[in-house]
Amino acid sequence: MASVTFQNVEKKFGDLTIIKSLNINVEDKEFLVLVGPSGCGKTTALRLLAGLEEITSGEIKIGERTVNDVAPKDRDIAMVFQSYALYPHLSVYDNMAFGLKLRKTPKEDIKRRVNEAADILGIQELLQRKPRQLSGGQRQRVAVGRAIVREPKVFLFDEPLSNLDAKLRVQMRAEISKLHQRLKTTFIYVTHDQTEAMTMATRIAVINKGNLQQLDTPQNLYDHPNNLFVAGFIGSPAMNFFPSKIVKNGDKIYVDSGDFKVQIPNDLAGPYKGMDGKNVIFGIRPENIHDPEFAPSNIYGEKVTAKVDVTELMGNETLLYLVSGKNVFVGRVDPRSHLRVGHETDVIFDMGKFHIFDATTEEAVR
Amino acid sequence: MELANKKISGTKIKRNLLPYYYLVPAFLIMGVITFYPLIYQVIISFTNFETKHLLLGLNSPELKFVGLKNYIDIFTGALPVENFNFFRVLEFNFWWALSNVFLHVPAGVLIAVMLNTEGLWLKKLYRALYILPVVVPPIVVATVWRNIFDEQYGAMNQLLTSISILFGHLDPVHLRWLTEYKPPIPGFLPGAPLTLAYYAMMIANFWLGWPLMSVIATGALQSIPKDLYEAAAIDGATGFQQFRNITIPLLTPAMMPAAVYGFTITFNLFGLVFFMTGGGPARSTELLVTFAYNLVRNLRWFGVAAAFAVIIFFVALVVLLITNRITRATQSYSEA
Numbered sequence: 001m002a003s004v005t006f007q008n009v010e011k012k013f014g015d016l017t018i019i020k021s022l023n024i025n026v027e028d029k030e031f032l033v034l035v036g037p038s039g040c041g042k043t044t045a046l047r048l049l050a051g052l053e054e055i056t057s058g059e060i061k062i063g064e065r066t067v068n069d070v071a072p073k074d075r076d077i078a079m080v081f082q083s084y085a086l087y088p089h090l091s092v093y094d095n096m097a098f099g100l101k102l103r104k105t106p107k108e109d110i111k112r113r114v115n116e117a118a119d120i121l122g123i124q125e126l127l128q129r130k131p132r133q134l135s136g137g138q139r140q141r142v143a144v145g146r147a148i149v150r151e152p153k154v155f156l157f158d159e160p161l162s163n164l165d166a167k168l169r170v171q172m173r174a175e176i177s178k179l180h181q182r183l184k185t186t187f188i189y190v191t192h193d194q195t196e197a198m199t200m201a202t203r204i205a206v207i208n209k210g211n212l213q214q215l216d217t218p219q220n221l222y223d224h225p226n227n228l229f230v231a232g233f234i235g236s237p238a239m240n241f242f243p244s245k246i247v248k249n250g251d252k253i254y255v256d257s258g259d260f261k262v263q264i265p266n267d268l269a270g271p272y273k274g275m276d277g278k279n280v281i282f283g284i285r286p287e288n289i290h291d292p293e294f295a296p297s298n299i300y301g302e303k304v305t306a307k308v309d310v311t312e313l314m315g316n317e318t319l320l321y322l323v324s325g326k327n328v329f330v331g332r333v334d335p336r337s338h339l340r341v342g343h344e345t346d347v348i349f350d351m352g353k354f355h356i357f358d359a360t361t362e363e364a365v366r
Numbered sequence: 367m368e369l370a371n372k373k374i375s376g377t378k379i380k381r382n383l384l385p386y387y388y389l390v391p392a393f394l395i396m397g398v399i400t401f402y403p404l405i406y407q408v409i410i411s412f413t414n415f416e417t418k419h420l421l422l423g424l425n426s427p428e429l430k431f432v433g434l435k436n437y438i439d440i441f442t443g444a445l446p447v448e449n450f451n452f453f454r455v456l457e458f459n460f461w462w463a464l465s466n467v468f469l470h471v472p473a474g475v476l477i478a479v480m481l482n483t484e485g486l487w488l489k490k491l492y493r494a495l496y497i498l499p500v501v502v503p504p505i506v507v508a509t510v511w512r513n514i515f516d517e518q519y520g521a522m523n524q525l526l527t528s529i530s531i532l533f534g535h536l537d538p539v540h541l542r543w544l545t546e547y548k549p550p551i552p553g554f555l556p557g558a559p560l561t562l563a564y565y566a567m568m569i570a571n572f573w574l575g576w577p578l579m580s581v582i583a584t585g586a587l588q589s590i591p592k593d594l595y596e597a598a599a600i601d602g603a604t605g606f607q608q609f610r611n612i613t614i615p616l617l618t619p620a621m622m623p624a625a626v627y628g629f630t631i632t633f634n635l636f637g638l639v640f641f642m643t644g645g646g647p648a649r650s651t652e653l654l655v656t657f658a659y660n661l662v663r664n665l666r667w668f669g670v671a672a673a674f675a676v677i678i679f680f681v682a683l684v685v686l687l688i689t690n691r692i693t694r695a696t697q698s699y700s701e702a
């Protein structure tokens with residue numbers, strides 16, 4: 001039960017700056033997900049918080065306490081490693097009891113806490129096994145169990161699900177969310193899987209190249225990405241981007257990609273009025289591109305002519321890979337769509353749901 | 367139908383025999399250089415074979431079959447050899463191997479752990495240096511150490527002298543390392559006196575023995591995942607607790623076979639013992655192998671020596687069975 005604060009935290013490995021001035025405020029009982037591409041410094045940030053690496057400058061606080069110089073064991077945190085890091089020579093029970101034994105917890109207490117955790121995770125019947133006798137999913141549970149029994153103030157997870165198969169991952173995702181609701185403790189969870197981030201987090205911190213890009217609720221990140229990176233990273237399939245120009249024609253504002261020109265609805269055009277002739281990047285998510293036959297009627301529909309290059313029928317939706325001039329983009333349309341490969345057609349852009357980014361700063365303009 | 371069956375079983379037999387054809391050359395060579403001498407030795411262990419029988423071998427007219435006499439003489443100490451007691455030698459031999467391994471393994475592990483420290487300078491140089499003793503020929507090692515323990519001019523006594531001068535004792539230290547028969551700690555090993563020569567040999571063999579253990583431990587250390595230590599650190603383990611709870615148990619699967627190997631090597635460590643003490647003083651540091659060699663070289667009792675060798679064979683067999691058990695019992699913890 002504690003908040004966590006990163007204040008201007010910097011981490012260098014030799015001359016290499018991995019994290020530059022990271023500022024994150026994690027509130028008490030929050031489920032914060034750190035997400036970002038491989039190598040962006042997520043694990044490093046977590047290890048700094050755990051005390052496994054020393055910070056180069058800045059300050060890390062757990063609760064009100066600055067922990068810069070506090071040993072890992074005294075930070076009152078527990079960590080679930082990507083590799084699980086179970087002690088291979090100890091039984092599941094002893095793996096979970098290890099930390100408590102070191103802290104000289106009374107035997108009955110250890111027993112009670114391990115059994116409780118085992119109950120929560122459904123691993124009662126595995127307690128006497130050795131880690132090598134467990135499946136990946138079971139190992140993962142044991143690793144979580146080892147964290148639970150310690151009853152720490154903050155839980156740290158480093159991509160705990162990345163070694164599991166897709167189905168198990170979905171299941172464990174739900175279970176970890178449930179665990180968070182049940183334990184009412186601060187969770188900090190690292191992943192590079194944005195679906196995991198979206199489904200589990202109360203807030204998400206998007207990190208790229210050691211910089212915090214945006215810290216917000218999943219919905220806000222999705223609806224209002226601050227910059228091109230966040231827009232492209234959150235959402236699958238990713239948002240479509242078109243290098244374009246803002247064009248003013250009378251009192252109407254258009255986005256001109258060179259291959260197509262779409263109008264920005266008047267009531268949304270405010271921020272772009274003074275940008276006539278400016279280079280921007282126009283973004284629109286695949287689900288906001290419709291097959292004309294099935295386009296909802298209450299949207300600001302703009303026609304764009306394109307050729308269907310590839311179709312992917314998913315059952316509940318159809319992905320169209322479309323080509324318009326030099327632009328390739330994806331539409332996520334109604335599964336009843338009759339559009340097939342090779343068709344030359346108009347698709348409908350829902351101009352109520354577009355994004356504009358400055359072409360040089362890549363920041364959102366809104 | 368029947369015919370077909372026969373054919374199948376025919377090729378089956380042929381296929382089953384194939385591996386044995388491959389083994390024939392090896393068996394032929396082993397037959398000549400291993401099995402023939404082995405059997406010959408067992409046969410002459412029941413005779414009074416001596417130098418004069420060497421020419422005609424088993425066809426010598428005066429060669430007498432003496433039944434189990436050689437064996438009985440060995441066990442009862444009835445051999446006309448001074449200071450010989452088979453069971454004392456046997457006990458000493460086991461103790462010798464055991465006490466060495468109990469020193470070498472922990473020392474090797476400790477030194478490996480210390481040299482594994484991150485950021486230590488010249489790590490590779492140390493690792494190359496400490497493997498040197500292993501490649502020096504035993505007779506050189508033994509000679510050097512015999513000189514070190516020389517009672518008049520040896521470095522050991524000089525070292526002890528200069529140390530004792532520091533404490534105000536001006537008399538030169540005159541320990542008779544290799545010749546003093548009175549054990550410094552009487553009754554330390556009941557039944558077999560451990561003379562100064564034993565301790566001198568322990569010191570010399572320590573120098574020889576720990577590097578190999580250290581090499582093996584270094585390899586095993588590097589295969590322990592780092593995140594186990596990190597998990598333990600978060601769980602609250604101090605450096606020493608990590609060593610006790612992670613390093614030791616995870617090194618055991620590698621060190622156990624190494625210890626077993628060290629035991630068998632030390633058990634039959636002919637070179638160092640023979641050249642350093644020759645089994646003396648008064649046979650107090652005699653091993654089974656050095657004694658067997660003495661029987662042939664000095665006394666030329668081929669029959670007795672053969673019987674002795676057969677006994678050694680059975681002792682070695684027992685050692686092998688026990689150590690095999692130990693190695694198999696310590697399976698590795700590795701995944702999969």
Ligand SMILES: Nc1ncnc2c1ncn2[C@@H]1O[C@H](COP(=O)(O)OP(=O)(O)OP(=O)(O)O)[C@@H](O)[C@H]1O
Binds near residue numbers: 191
């Ligand atoms: N001990 C180290 N020494 C030098 N560089 C390191 C060290 N640890 C990590 N790095 C570098 O820091 C960068 C960030 O690593 P980090 O492990 O934090 O990435 P990540 O975001 O967790 O990536 P992934 O999603 O692949 O796990 C990488 O470029 C990595 O090479």
Ligand SMILES: [Mg+2]
Binds near residue numbers: 042043044
């Ligand atoms: Mg990582």
